[in-house]
Each structure stands twice: as C-alpha cells, then as structure tokens.
Amino acid sequence: MYICKNCGYRSARWLGRCPSCGQWDTFVLESEEHEASASRVPRPVRISDMRPSAPAIRYASGIEEWDRVLGGGLVSGSLVILGGDPGIGKSTLALQVSAGTGRKVLYVAAEEAPSQVVERARRLGIGSANIHIVSEYSVDAVARLLEGEFFELVVVDSIQMMKVDANPSYPGSVSQVRDATLLLQEVARRKNIAFLIIGHVTKSGEIAGPRTMEHMVDVVLYLEGDRKTDLRILRAYKNRYGSTDEIGLFVMGERGLHPVEDPHRLFVSPGRGPRVGVARSVVMEGRRTIPLEVQALAVRTYYAAPMRNTTGYDVRRLNMLLAVLEKHARIRLRNHDIFVNIVGGLKVSDWAVDSAVLMAIVSAFRGFPLDPDAVFIGEVGLTGDILPAPSMEMRTKEAMRMGIKNIYANAEEGAFGGGGIKILKVTNIGELLSVCLE
Numbered sequence: 001m002y003i004c005k006n007c008g009y010r011s012a013r014w015l016g017r018c019p020s021c022g023q024w025d026t027f028v029l030e031s032e033e034h035e036a037s038a039s040r041v042p043r044p045v046r047i048s049d050m051r052p053s054a055p056a057i058r059y060a061s062g063i064e065e066w067d068r069v070l071g072g073g074l075v076s077g078s079l080v081i082l083g084g085d086p087g088i089g090k091s092t093l094a095l096q097v098s099a100g101t102g103r104k105v106l107y108v109a110a111e112e113a114p115s116q117v118v119e120r121a122r123r124l125g126i127g128s129a130n131i132h133i134v135s136e137y138s139v140d141a142v143a144r145l146l147e148g149e150f151f152e153l154v155v156v157d158s159i160q161m162m163k164v165d166a167n168p169s170y171p172g173s174v175s176q177v178r179d180a181t182l183l184l185q186e187v188a189r190r191k192n193i194a195f196l197i198i199g200h201v202t203k204s205g206e207i208a209g210p211r212t213m214e215h216m217v218d219v220v221l222y223l224e225g226d227r228k229t230d231l232r233i234l235r236a237y238k239n240r241y242g243s244t245d246e247i248g249l250f251v252m253g254e255r256g257l258h259p260v261e262d263p264h265r266l267f268v269s270p271g272r273g274p275r276v277g278v279a280r281s282v283v284m285e286g287r288r289t290i291p292l293e294v295q296a297l298a299v300r301t302y303y304a305a306p307m308r309n310t311t312g313y314d315v316r317r318l319n320m321l322l323a324v325l326e327k328h329a330r331i332r333l334r335n336h337d338i339f340v341n342i343v344g345g346l347k348v349s350d351w352a353v354d355s356a357v358l359m360a361i362v363s364a365f366r367g368f369p370l371d372p373d374a375v376f377i378g379e380v381g382l383t384g385d386i387l388p389a390p391s392m393e394m395r396t397k398e399a400m401r402m403g404i405k406n407i408y409a410n411a412e413e414g415a416f417g418g419g420g421i422k423i424l425k426v427t428n429i430g431e432l433l434s435v436c437l438e
C-alpha cells in the first residue's frame with residue numbers, strides 16, 4: 001500500500017496527488033513511511049531565530065460596511081467563505097467588493113455563464129478592467145491557471161459547483177467541498193492569494209458540505225436577510241484577522257447593495273405619536289449603534305399553554321423577562337399570548353434591548369402608550385435589576401440624532417446628557433415601571 005505523508009490516505013497504487021488532502025507528491029510506500037517516521041527526530045527552533053512570515057496585505061474595498069466586518073479588508077494568503085441563502089446577493093456583493101479593491105481579480109464562475117456575470121457587472125455599473133472572468137468548475141484547472149498567472153484576489157462562485165478531478169463524487173458532496181477547499185487553501189498560502197469563496201447555505205442553516213469546512217478557512221461570513229425585505233446583514237462568525245462583533249448593513253437596490261448610512265430610517269417606523277405596545281432602544285452591534293423599535297402584542301390566550309412568539313429577539317429571553325415580570329413586578333401574563341417583533345428584520349444580540357422589550361410588553365398588556373420621545377436601554381437581570389449598559393456615550397449620541405428627549409437607563413443623570421437629552425436613572429424594573437406608568 002501507498003500512503004499520503006500529509007493526511008494518511010491509503011491507496012493501492014501510487015498517486016501524483018492525494019485525492020483526500022489534495023497535496024502533490026506526498027505518496028510513499030507504507031513501509032518507507034514507517035521507516036522514515038521511525039528514524040525522524042523533529043528539530044525545535046528558537047522563536048528568536050525564526051523569521052516571521054511575509055506580512056499579510058489587506059485589500060480594502062472602499063465599501064465601509066464590508067471592510068469593517070473583515071477588520072480592514074480581505075487578507076492576502078487567506079480563505080474567506082461568504083455563505084448565504086440562494087438569491088440573497090452573494091454574487092452581487094462579491095462583484096462589488098472585487099471592483100472596489102481595484103486589484104487584479106480572477107472571478108471563477110462555476111454556476112453562471114460569463115455573460116451572466118458580465119450582465120450583473122453592467123447593472124452594477126462596474127466596467128473594471130481589473131476583473132477577469134473564467135468559466136470553470138475544475139479546481140485543478142484553476143490551480144494550474146494560478147500557477148502560470150498571478151492574481152491578488154480570486155473569487156470562487158460557488159464552492160458547491162467546484163470539482164477536484166481525482167475525487168469521483170458529485171460536486172457539492174461533503175468530500176468534494178472538503179477536497180476543493182483544501183486544494184484552494186494550499187494555493188492561497190503558497191501563492192499569497194486572497195480567496196473569496198461563495199457557499200450556499202442549506203435549509204439547516206449551514207454551508208453545504210462539512211462543518212469542518214468552516215474550520216479550514218480563516219474567515220466565515222454570512223450574508224443574511226429576509227428575501228421579502230431589502231435589508232441585508234453581513235456578519236462574521238469566525239475571523240482570524242478581526243473581531244466577530246461587527247455587522248455590515250446593506251440595502252439591495254436596483255444597482256446592487258448599498259451601505260446603510262442612516263439606520264434610523266430602517267429600524268424605526270416613521271409615525272411619531274404615542275402608540276400602545278411600542279418601545280424604542282439603541283443597541284450596539286460591534287462598534288455600531290443601531291436605533292431600534294420593539295413592538296409587542298399581548299392577547300388573552302385560547303390555549304392551555306400560551307404562545308410566545310418572537311422575531312429578531314431570543315424567545316428564551318422573552319420567557320425569562322415574563323418570569324421576572326411575574327416575580328418582581330407581580331404582572332402575570334400566563335393567560336396571554338405574547339408576540340414580540342424587532343422592526344426592520346435585525347436579530348438583536350445586545351441584551352440592552354431587554355428593558356425596551358419589557359416595556360413594550362407591559363404597554364401592550366395595560367393598553368397604555370409609552371412616552372414616544374423615550375428610549376429604554378439596559379439588560380434585565382434575573383433579580384429584576386436593570387444593568388448599566390456599556391457604550392452609553394455612543395448610545396446617547398445616537399438617541400440625540402433620533403430626536404429622543406428621555407433615556408431610561410441605569411446611568412447617572414448628566415453623565416452623558418446635555419444637548420437637550422435627559423437621562424432618567426432606573427436601577428430595577430420596579431423603578432422603571434413606576435416612572436413610566438405613573
């Protein structure tokens with residue numbers, strides 16, 4: 001038997017390239033491999049004697065929402081996966097980013113005809129001479145192309161359509177996606193090329209192919225959004241070169257994805273007067289402040305177990321808030337169905353929105369509108385306490401931009417105020433309810 005020195009794959013005959021790990025010239029007779037490893041002694045090197053690898057180059061695209069999520073742009077020699085539902089806008093974003101970098105780009109179109117890519121580019125107003133298109137589904141052929149000509153950035157659209165020649169299984173299968181990624185990774189590292197790989201997401205919400213693919217790449221991005229609305233959210237789930245807290249906000253328009261500069265208009269419905277079951281907040285997603293509107297509905301239930309339904313807010317978190325309301329404020333909602341909706345389609349991960357959710361529910365339950373010029377900021381603890389929120393200064397600034405007059409939060413009055421905005425300090429839900437509902 002022959003064995004691959006790299007991954008241990010066994011084959012009855014010698015192979016030039018390992019079908020499992022994609023490495024070239026790694027096959028040796030199993031007996032040789034045993035001999036070699038039996039006598040091999042690894043040699044440690046002092047850190048001070050090692051030369052750092054060549055500094056990575058950042059390819060900023062000038063698309064601020066993209067660059068920020070990546071931590072400054074694509075990095076040479078790395079693999080970035082851009083996942084998302086079919087039709088969400090991955091190819092569009094990849095093309096806009098490619099044009100934005102101004103680098104020498106190879107666009108590997110495995111899914112569409114080059115003419116379709118060109119047509120999309122026209123629609124986006126991209127006439128860049130820096131983007132080269134090739135229609136190809138063989139990873140080996142792409143690797144050979146990159147052996148002969150240098151490109152700074154390579155877009156692969158999509159990984160599910162790519163095929164490694166030595167692997168007999170269908171494109172899109174687990175082993176095919178794994179082998180293709182491994183081969184691309186090897187090329188990326190050796191040639192110092194930045195790869196942007198597009199992957200479709202399965203119904204279960206993962207990039208088709210093995211979960212291990214996410215371990216193999218350096219950055220995992222998802223483009224999310226409801227196809228019924230035009231909001232698109234770019235999120236990093238893994239980022240070897242930056243934080244995973246940042247989000248990018250886009251709107252899909254007639255000519256591609258546009259950055260959202262004024263999130264206020266997206267997430268807060270325009271009507272201003274007092275409304276029952278509506279409360280506003282300012283959340284932080286990474287370094288970004290986002291004004292939000294929470295809507296709640298409370299109706300007497302017809303079921304033995306009342307319904308708890310949320311959009312954009314964790315339903316277990318809602319159950320916790322209802323328990324806190326019952327225990328610490330004696331507001332019992334066990335006979336009511338409760339619905340909570342975060343307007344605009346954002347999934348909130350900043351628990352400082354809790355107090356707004358809580359107030360929207362109480363407002364809906366009591367049929368009592370809240371102060372329309374107020375925002376509620378602060379995580380609600382199991383003890384009924386309202387916790388001080390981080391980044392209050394940035395949130396206050398955003399609230400001012402929204403024209404808010406009162407901020408209910410666990411923060412000192414005057415600390416971040418001024419400019420006509422008032423901070424009303426509340427340390428627990430009892431205090432919050434009494435100042436709002438008095």
Ligand code: TYD
Binds near residue numbers: 123253
């Ligand atoms: P696409 O980038 O092809 O999605 P994916 O690669 O994720 O499958 O874009 C899909 C949708 O976006 C398509 O239905 C058309 C729409 N679209 C626009 O609304 N505006 C545009 O400028 C472009 C290029 C596409």
Ligand code: MG
Binds near residue numbers: 091092157
């Ligand atoms: Mg596409």
